[in-house]
Amino acid sequence: MLASTLFAVLALGLPSLLSATPVAVEDITAVEDVAVEGLAAAATVDFINPTDNGGSWLDKSNGLGEPLNVVISAKSTPDVLTLDGLLRYAHAIGFDKECLGQHQGDPQTANLGDGRGDVNETEVLRENFGIGGTIGTCLESLEGGNHFRVFPQSTTGAIFLAVSQEEDLSEHHTIAPNGYNIGRDLLVAGAVGTKSHFNIKTFHLDTYVTVATNLTGLATAGSVGINHGIAIDGIVTLLTITKTT
Numbered sequence: 001m002l003a004s005t006l007f008a009v010l011a012l013g014l015p016s017l018l019s020a021t022p023v024a025v026e027d028i029t030a031v032e033d034v035a036v037e038g039l040a041a042a043a044t045v046d047f048i049n050p051t052d053n054g055g056s057w058l059d060k061s062n063g064l065g066e067p068l069n070v071v072i073s074a075k076s077t078p079d080v081l082t083l084d085g086l087l088r089y090a091h092a093i094g095f096d097k098e099c100l101g102q103h104q105g106d107p108q109t110a111n112l113g114d115g116r117g118d119v120n121e122t123e124v125l126r127e128n129f130g131i132g133g134t135i136g137t138c139l140e141s142l143e144g145g146n147h148f149r150v151f152p153q154s155t156t157g158a159i160f161l162a163v164s165q166e167e168d169l170s171e172h173h174t175i176a177p178n179g180y181n182i183g184r185d186l187l188v189a190g191a192v193g194t195k196s197h198f199n200i201k202t203f204h205l206d207t208y209v210t211v212a213t214n215l216t217g218l219a220t221a222g223s224v225g226i227n228h229g230i231a232i233d234g235i236v237t238l239l240t241i242t243k244t245t
């Protein structure tokens with residue numbers, strides 16, 4: 001009799017114990033968020049490893065993710081680390097905003113361990129095939145090509161990029177085989193050294209010197225959790241960009 005009453009009490013108590021669990025998890029997250037806000041913003045670091053503070057080297061897209069495979073160092077010229085300045089730099093290395101303001105697909109989000117949790121991409125920039133204005137990126141939309149998603153890290157000012165090479169529209173813009181490694185290497189090859197772009201709005205020649213360093217041991221090589229099951233080599237390329245004129 002006593003034993004069965006005890007069992008009934010436990011059985012009644014169990015659902016509320018189960019439902020209490022997520023609340024406890026949320027509490028822990030809230031505590032971590034407060035701790036992360038204490039990080040100082042300083043250009044003495046290139047970036048902070050997102051995984052040090054609950055973030056990831058993969059962004060999020062339909063339950064999977066794309067690798068954050070290029071980081072623009074916070075030690076770059078501050079102008080480049082603004083959205084407008086990044087767009088001017090993108091022009092110099094052959095990228096532009098999306099075709100006539102089009103955007104396909106939902107924004108992807110990333111957690112850069114900067115205390116903000118998952119944040120939408122701020123921009124998608126596409127290869128423009130050397131054609132000015134956003135007209136050139138229409139070709140990328142039709143023919144496929146390179147593109148990247150932009151995620152600023154609020155604690156440092158570094159900018160994380162998810163770079164990938166796409167198939168053409170007939171393939172519904174799926175990522176090419178090995179498209180993450182290839183996209184990164186093509187973007188970097190087009191960026192290193194001295195690149196200029198004549199800015200028609202300011203009548204100024206913008207010139208940039210870019211140095212690339214490959215970082216290993218941060219992102220995980222392989223295809224676990226990656227969109228389309230495309231394997232990556234786990235290399236993250238750090239770009240340090242100096243605007244010289």
Ligand SMILES: *[C@@H]1O[C@H](CO)[C@@H](O)[C@H](O)[C@H]1NC(C)=O
Binds near residue numbers: 106107119120
């Ligand atoms: C992210 O983008 C989605 C879709 O455009 C939007 O519904 C959502 O509000 C955005 N989230 C934030 C935090 O801006």
Ligand SMILES: *[C@@H]1O[C@H](CO)[C@@H](O)[C@H](O)[C@H]1NC(C)=O
Binds near residue numbers: 185212213214235237
């Ligand atoms: C970075 O790694 C890629 C892929 O292995 C390679 O092609 C590239 O030359 C490397 N870049 C630097 C700066 O070491």
